[in-house]
Amino acid sequence: METKTDNCQQCGSCCWRTTVFATEKEIGLIARMTGKKPEEFSSLEDDDLFKLKYRDTGYCIFLQEKEKFCCSIYEFRPDVCKSFPSDPEEIELCPNTK
Ligand code: SF4
Ligand code: SF4
Numbered sequence: 107m108e109t110k111t112d113n114c115q116q117c118g119s120c121c122w123r124t125t126v127f128a129t130e131k132e133i134g135l136i137a138r139m140t141g142k143k144p145e146e147f148s149s150l151e152d153d154d155l156f157k158l159k160y161r162d163t164g165y166c167i168f169l170q171e172k173e174k175f176c177c178s179i180y181e182f183r184p185d186v187c188k189s190f191p192s193d194p195e196e197i198e199l200c201p202n203t204k
Pocket of ligand 2: 113114115116117118119120121190199200201202
């Protein structure tokens, strides 16, 4: 089934200054797959909810900034990233929905 992001233009807008929450399980998977410690790429926001860190550029720590933008953990990115765009504000942000 074709989804709204099948034709992603890799503009990176959804990975810039976006608050990406992740569960402990998702953080554990990212840690295992990347070999990084959770504190290197996330901060604990609540009892069991984490937030991915940004770079100085404002982009998510896992966004590769080349000619086009590309998620370096695409296969195991958090569910909030998989479900983007999911609300009117996100749909407005994403050029792929126009
Ligand atoms: S995890 Fe990947 S898709 Fe999610 S904000 Fe970071 S770079 Fe973007
Ligand atoms: S905002 Fe839309 S087109 Fe741009 S990278 Fe994100 S999903 Fe792809």
